Amino acid sequence: MVMFLLALAAAAQTVPPGEDPVAPYAQHDANAGAVPFEGQAMLRAFHGRVGIDRITDNFVARLVADKRIADIFKGQDIVRLRRLLKEQFCYILAGGCSYTGRTMRDSHKDIGVQTADMGALVEDLQAAMRKEGVPFSAQNRFLAKLAPMKRDAVQR
Numbered sequence: 001m002v003m004f005l006l007a008l009a010a011a012a013q014t015v016p017p018g019e020d021p022v023a024p025y026a027q028h029d030a031n032a033g034a035v036p037f038e039g040q041a042m043l044r045a046f047h048g049r050v051g052i053d054r055i056t057d058n059f060v061a062r063l064v065a066d067k068r069i070a071d072i073f074k075g076q077d078i079v080r081l082r083r084l085l086k087e088q089f090c091y092i093l094a095g096g097c098s099y100t101g102r103t104m105r106d107s108h109k110d111i112g113v114q115t116a117d118m119g120a121l122v123e124d125l126q127a128a129m130r131k132e133g134v135p136f137s138a139q140n141r142f143l144a145k146l147a148p149m150k151r152d153a154v155q156r
Contacts, residue, residue, distance in 0.1 A: 019083070019121070022077075031104075035091055043093045048095070048132075058128040062127060063124055118150055129142070
C-alpha cells in the first residue's frame with residue numbers, strides 16, 4: 001500500500017516534456033479565473049479544440065515577439081505557458097478540458113505586469129483570434145470573460 005501511494009505521489013509530480021518543474025500547488029478548475037461558457041456556441045466560434053490550439057500557438061508567438069512586452073516572457077517557461085493557456089481557454093470555452101495551472105494571482109506574482117502590458121497582450125490575443133477567423137462578437141464575449149483577471153495579473 002505504501003509503495004502504491006509513493007508511486008501515485010510521484011506520478012502526480014510528473015513534469016510534462018519540455019517544461020520546468022514548479023513547486024506543488026492545489027490544482028482546481030477554479031484557478032482558471034472564470035467560469036466556462038454554457039453550451040457549445042463559443043467553442044464552435046473558436047473552431048473547437050484545434051482552433052484553440054492554433055490561436056494559442058499564434059498568441060504565444062506574438063507575445064514573445066512583441067517588443068512592448070517580450071521582456072516579461074524572457075526566462076519564463078514558454079512550453080508551460082502555452083500548455084496552460086490552451087487548457088485555460090479550452091476550459092473557459094467549454095471544450096471539455098480541465099485547467100491544471102495555478103491561480104491567476106499566483107501565476108503572475110513577481111512578474112511585474114503593468115496595465116500597459118495588459119493592453120499589448122489583449123491586442124496580441126485579438127490578432128490571433130482574427131487570424132483564426134473568430135467572429136468579432138465571440139472575441140468580445142471571450143475578452144469580457146478574461147477581463148476581470150486583470151486585477152490578479154497586474155502588479156501596481
